[in-house]
Amino acid sequence: MRINDRKQFSSGLFYLVIGGAAAVLSTQYAIGTALQMGPGFFPLAIACTMTAIGIAAIVRSILAPPAEAEQRPSVVPLLMIFCGMLSFAFLIERAGLAAAIGALLFFACFQRLREKPLEVLGMYVVLTTVAGLLCIYLFGLPIRVFPW
Secondary structure, eight states: OOOSOHHHHHHHHHHHHHHHHHHHHHTTSOOBOSSSBOTTHHHHHHHHHHHHHHHHHHHHHHHSOOOOOOOOOOSHHHHHHHHHHHHHHHHHHHTOHHHHHHHHHHHHTHHHHHHOHHHHHHHHHHHHHHHHIIIIIISOOOOOSSOO
């Protein structure tokens, strides 16, 4: 037996362990029947579902075709998203919602900005409009859209 997809195997193992533990713990309550459910019926049903998902994921990880050599994940996208969140937090009160969302999208979508700038511009317009309507008009938050 060879595990071809380690991520799926470990997630399946996680579901299997949590589902099995929840099934054992749910038996402390009265289960009842399908027509007259007790307080332990629903937790047991969820636990059995989680266990079945775990078993299916483990089987899929074994039956999956062998994966090619994995590339080492890059830290740069995570750093760019972190910089975007910091810039948003720094600019939201000082420069307004529009500038903060612009800075956030600049960092978070930097690669896509170089490839498809109109797509990022469209995301900026939609996100700024929706966030402005929701935050200011619906929720009544005291933030400015523009610095003036």
